[in-house]
Amino acid sequence: MKTLTLAAFAAATTALTAPVAMADGHATTTLRIQTHYAPETESGRLAQDFFDKVELMSNGEINIEAFFSSSVVKSVETFDAAATGILDCDMTGGGYQTGKNPAFQFVGDIMGGYDTPYQQLSWLYYGDGLAAAQELYNAYDMQLIGWWVYGQESFASTKPIAGIGDLKDWKFRSPPGMETKIFEKLGATPIVMDFTEIFTALETGIIDGADASGLANNVGLGLYDIAKFANFPGFHSMPSDHLACNKAVWDGMPEHHRAIMSTAMESLALQTALTFEKKNAEAAAQLRADGVTLSQWGAEDMAEFRAAAQATWPEFATTPEAEALVESHLTYLRQLGLVSE
Numbered sequence: 001m002k003t004l005t006l007a008a009f010a011a012a013t014t015a016l017t018a019p020v021a022m023a024d025g026h027a028t029t030t031l032r033i034q035t036h037y038a039p040e041t042e043s044g045r046l047a048q049d050f051f052d053k054v055e056l057m058s059n060g061e062i063n064i065e066a067f068f069s070s071s072v073v074k075s076v077e078t079f080d081a082a083a084t085g086i087l088d089c090d091m092t093g094g095g096y097q098t099g100k101n102p103a104f105q106f107v108g109d110i111m112g113g114y115d116t117p118y119q120q121l122s123w124l125y126y127g128d129g130l131a132a133a134q135e136l137y138n139a140y141d142m143q144l145i146g147w148w149v150y151g152q153e154s155f156a157s158t159k160p161i162a163g164i165g166d167l168k169d170w171k172f173r174s175p176p177g178m179e180t181k182i183f184e185k186l187g188a189t190p191i192v193m194d195f196t197e198i199f200t201a202l203e204t205g206i207i208d209g210a211d212a213s214g215l216a217n218n219v220g221l222g223l224y225d226i227a228k229f230a231n232f233p234g235f236h237s238m239p240s241d242h243l244a245c246n247k248a249v250w251d252g253m254p255e256h257h258r259a260i261m262s263t264a265m266e267s268l269a270l271q272t273a274l275t276f277e278k279k280n281a282e283a284a285a286q287l288r289a290d291g292v293t294l295s296q297w298g299a300e301d302m303a304e305f306r307a308a309a310q311a312t313w314p315e316f317a318t319t320p321e322a323e324a325l326v327e328s329h330l331t332y333l334r335q336l337g338l339v340s341e
Helices: 006-012 042-057 075-083 102-108 117-126 129-138 178-185 195-203 215-221 247-252 255-289 299-316 320-335
Strands: 020-023 026-035 062-067 089-091 142-148 154-157 171-174 189-192 209-213 229-231 241-246 293-295
Touching (some): 042 062, 042 215, 062 255, 075 089, 075 142, 075 241, 102 320, 117 129, 142 255, 171 178, 171 195, 178 189, 195 209, 209 215, 255 293
Parallel strands (some): 026 089, 171 189, 229 293
Antiparallel strands (some): 020 026, 142 241, 154 209, 154 229
16 A cells, blocks of 8 residues: 655656556556545545555555645546546545536435434435435546445534534635535535545634544534634534546456455445444544533524525535435435435
């Protein structure tokens, strides 16, 4: 397992080589994968564990060159970098690609929908979600390998964030996509910026708060060193971080290498959901002890948010692919009893 610096990456890619080669009669695969997570966050550590397991299970036949903290290209550019061969795989999330097609919102974060990672993952693997999502990814020369979902996110804020009323004129970092529309309806001022810019923007007062990640990841990013308010449990956003690879690269890999990658992603999904059940609770206890105010939103505020989110789904689903994914989600959400007829 190698974690390369940007300089090493430039040297390694001076002469591009095929990701699959032969060594001692065995096929070997080298994959350059970028994630937006920093290695010191919980998700960064889980990503590293995934890389290590893939190498171990493949007996060294799969070698991963890992780039953390979006060190090669910006987070939003990772998908294109993989599709065009600068990288091989994107380990960020579909929500960054809503500018290409709003359908990516509904494989990235269907806000106000599922309550738990397990429900959301069950749509992908048992609700025909993977087939629907794969059609979208393949249209952009990418292959969706799997998801890892850490659960509901919590805000970090320099101001109280205890309910809908606190959102008025609240300037916060938002990822691109549907979230900006939802929170504008609720009175907030979302500002789209790259994941890696959040800390500085909070520190300098450009923003009052941030939608960055789950509580434990936010601690790892140091956000609560500056922002002394948060909401917990989270509710507004449960991103599906993905592993998506260049389709030609994926198709060219030996079948057993593809099976290892897919199975390892299923393991990562479970490990991520279980880890954050524990880590978020631990982070909440420590933050309270450190004087950070954690607020749990009440039933009325939650209902108002869910109504605003679900009203925005059809507004954002402006392509046939997006419409199809929304209908797929709604069908499954009805089966789970999370959306009424």
